[in-house]
């Protein structure tokens with residue numbers, strides 16, 4: 001018998017699968033290339049604005065974007081039908097910073113050599129409103145989807161979120177700033193005394209985190225947690241819950 005997902009998780013999966021289906025339309029608003037092209041012409045483009053909003057949202061919602069909206073998240077969770085094995089977290093989580101830092105440096109250098117930003121054009125390089133409208137864009141689309149799919153199949157659940165995602169660092173930084181300021185925001189809280197050590201939270205976590213260990217320490221903050229709520233919805237003891245509060 002196929003196990004039914006909890007209702008909240010069905011909604012979440014439905015949203016991220018929908019954004020993945022819409023990816024050919026919206027791809028440019030997450031593009032690491034279009035933002036560089038915009039910078040070379042002094043244009044604040046769609047992906048510049050979207051990345052900025054990701055950072056701002058993370059100040060109050062952590063990485064909820066990754067768990068609830070991201071089209072690449074939808075693709076990778078669909079790939080669990082092929083490989084639902086856990087990703088080995090740890091040192092490999094730092095790979096994305098080796099991509100993000102030089103990329104941000106390139107954007108800054110290109111913008112400076114262009115004389116700075118002078119105008120805003122959300123639809124820069126997406127004048128038709130559709131990101132995949134020409135053969136070259138179609139090839140780009142297939143390459144992006146292919147890489148995310150391949151890593152998920154070879155390395156396990158949401159491997160690209162851990163390793164190559166150029167968007168995740170914006171939210172990790174936003175959340176780090178939130179933690180420094182200690183203002184109220186969306187987070188997980190846990191009660192170790194309610195836990196019955198069934199390990200369902202750990203085995204179901206899309207980011208392959210040691211959720212049970214986090215519960216035992218009653219310290220749920222983790223830079224790779226995407227606040228998807230899978231652990232919350234799989235805990236029969238209600239040992240984990242969402243909270244909008246200032247905490248650890």
Ligand code: SF4
Pocket residue numbers: 194195196197198199200201202211212215234235236237238239240
């Ligand atoms: S799912 Fe709940 S009861 Fe089971 S190990 Fe996790 S926190 Fe404990």
Ligand code: SF4
Pocket residue numbers: 188204205206207208209211224225226227228229230231232
């Ligand atoms: S710890 Fe819970 S909320 Fe965070 S990624 Fe894992 S399952 Fe999702």
